[in-house]
């Protein structure tokens with residue numbers, strides 16, 4: 067397993083991380099979750115991503131981590147989304163962050179979270195209040211590092227400015243959607259911040275929730291698939307005519323050269339240094355093993371160019 071530092075921090079993450087959304091605590095039994103997590107660790111994966119809002123994922127992952135040396139794990143969780151109808155049970159206020167971190171610690175049965183992310187930007191809370199709270203949590207040892215998720219380049223830049231001015235710990239990473247089907251935001255807006263601030267990048271939905279692995283490309287929605295658990299709106303974000311057309315072209319290429327679609331999509335991300343860790347979801351051990359193989363696969367320049375021609379990145383401003 068290759069390990070990469072998250073941004074300019076001293077924290078090493080496995081290049082492949084496992085995400086807990088919908089799979090752990092929801093689609094998978096405890097036995098299946100435990101098998102996947104233990105096997106992932108045996109194969110060198112150290113980073114596991116979850117969030118307060120991922121249903122029962124934190125509890126299920128906490129149970130599955132039993133028997134694994136905690137020091138070997140990099141646990142990432144997040145807060146922002148509403149956890150109840152209570153007016154203060156959402157966002158990035160000091161009150162909600164503190165409540166949320168305590169609840170996540172309990173659910174995962176651990177005394178610290180290695181990486182704690184702001185799951186979105188909170189327009190209703192002063193950024194300084196949010197950052198000050200994250201900085202306090204680091205000083206108290208409840209979290210070790212912090213980061214952002216789905217923040218704009220301007221929001222991230224403001225966070226770095228406040229940290230610089232106030233002497234707060236800066237965010238070490240942005241967790242952003244990045245895949246063959248979703249390139250522009252990261253390539254136009256986040257990559258420059260990597261160069262400027264040493265920001266890390268963890269990417270989510272690297273397989274577009276299964277579309278880039280060939281799921282649901284033939285006009286029927288497999289009821290057992292991850293995409294079948296999504297709302298219509300969210301499903302349409304991944305499974306729309308434009309994406310299906312491109313994914314079918316990837317499927318043809320995959321057949322022609324006898325390399326799995328998921329391997330092409332993941333090795334395109336793994337190759338080079340564009341990302342620090344790829345946060346993938348798996349619903350079986352077979353998918354885990356296949357993805358472990360995928361990040362070892364070396365794309366040659368010709369294949370990379372073919373992928374870039376099927377999935378072009380629209381130039382900034384077009």
Ligand SMILES: NC(=O)c1ccc[n+]([C@@H]2O[C@H](COP(=O)([O-])OP(=O)(O)OC[C@H]3O[C@@H](n4cnc5c(N)ncnc54)[C@H](OP(=O)(O)O)[C@@H]3O)[C@@H](O)[C@H]2O)c1
Pocket residue numbers: 084085086087088089115116185215216241242269270271272273274275276277279281290291292293328345346347348349352353354356357
């Ligand atoms: N920060 C954020 O806002 C945010 C948002 C979304 C996700 N995330 C994180 O990113 C993680 C991954 O995102 P995701 O689950 O949306 O997308 P993903 O990793 O792109 O897709 C996961 C799905 O792809 C299919 N798959 C995976 N490996 C495969 C293989 N080798 N062969 C065939 N199919 C394969 C499986 O679908 P089936 O189960 O249908 O077989 C699996 O459930 C989440 O768990 C979460 O931790 C973060």
